[in-house]
Amino acid sequence: MRTLTRSILACATLAVLAGAALWHTHASDTPVAHTAHAVAVKVAMVTQADIPHRVGGIGTVQSLQSVVIRPQLDGTLMRLWVKEGQFVEKGQMLASLDDRDWRAQLAQAEAELAQTRAGLRAAQADLDRYQSLEQGRRHLAPAVGSATSPA
DSSP states (O other), X not given: OHHHXXXXXXXXXXXXXXXXXXXXXXXXXXXXXXXXXXXXXXXXXXXXXXXXXXXXOOSOOOOSSOOOOOOSSOOOEEEEOSOTTOOOOTTOOOEEEOOHHHHHHHHHHHHHHHHHHHHHHHHHHHHHHHHHHHHHHHHHHHHHHHHHSOO
């Protein structure tokens, strides 16, 4: 008997819910009379113009092409000839470096070159002297040989 009562109660509940759902959908289909309010309208001439398109977001922007600028020489930066963001042309001077170290290295290399050339001149003079002594010995050798040989 209890199961029969529960079944009847469940069927009645479902019937009430179905009726409420049907009434709700049917009631929303019928228009409700509203009082119309006046809307303010502004009239303007038609013009052709660009519409600004802005996109907001958080992230990192990376270019398709990038350039890494690094010096071929190390040194102290003495003067920067351009400003950040300034357009530059090929061959334009961008910066000046302290060249005292390079000038000192150049002076040292020039001194070593002069020393090596002086050594070359001394060696050439020795060679010339030894060659002239050898030629003198060759001219004297036949005469000395003929004087000592028994005839």
